[in-house]
Amino acid sequence: MMPMQTRSNAPKTHVGSISGVPDGCQILIVCEDSSAEQLKTVLREAGVAPQTARSMTAACELARSGRFQTVVSTPLLGDGSWRRLIDIANHYDLGFEIVLLVRHFDLAEWAEALKDGAFDVLDVLSDVPRAAEVVKRALWAAYLRGAGPRPEMANSQKVA
Numbered sequence: 001m002m003p004m005q006t007r008s009n010a011p012k013t014h015v016g017s018i019s020g021v022p023d024g025c026q027i028l029i030v031c032e033d034s035s036a037e038q039l040k041t042v043l044r045e046a047g048v049a050p051q052t053a054r055s056m057t058a059a060c061e062l063a064r065s066g067r068f069q070t071v072v073s074t075p076l077l078g079d080g081s082w083r084r085l086i087d088i089a090n091h092y093d094l095g096f097e098i099v100l101l102v103r104h105f106d107l108a109e110w111a112e113a114l115k116d117g118a119f120d121v122l123d124v125l126s127d128v129p130r131a132a133e134v135v136k137r138a139l140w141a142a143y144l145r146g147a148g149p150r151p152e153m154a155n156s157q158k159v160a
Helices: 035-045 056-064 083-091 107-115 128-144 151-159
Strands: 027-030 051-053 070-073 097-102 120-123
Touching: 027 035, 027 056, 035 128, 051 056, 056 070, 056 083, 070 128, 083 097, 097 128, 107 120, 120 128
Parallel strands: 027 051, 027 070, 070 097, 097 120
Antiparallel strands: none
């Protein structure tokens, strides 16, 4: 039986030490209501600091920057659907994952969202406590597909 390695002897990885996500990964929350604040709190407690957008237009502009590996969005905002984000990811070959945050979603809508490209669907009334784990999985999925932080983005953020 081999002895377990202690944390201090663990090999160095490219994983953030606090949150268990790749270093430099960023999350965008797209939401018009108070759900965004609730989700931000859960994610911050998990060691991830997200950015927010209150409109789909602003979200699409931010997503187009290539800085985000995961976008958490409500399905429909006043100025458009989450599918605009899918279009941007595909058009610009960005590879970020989208997690939908819904209030009322039936099984057929859930299946269609997954078919259309959503990584997962969270019910805002019951799934917010597990949101951090779902977002971490989405970050890793994006990272492993090559949508990790771009060095030029990381350098420009350090200067700012």
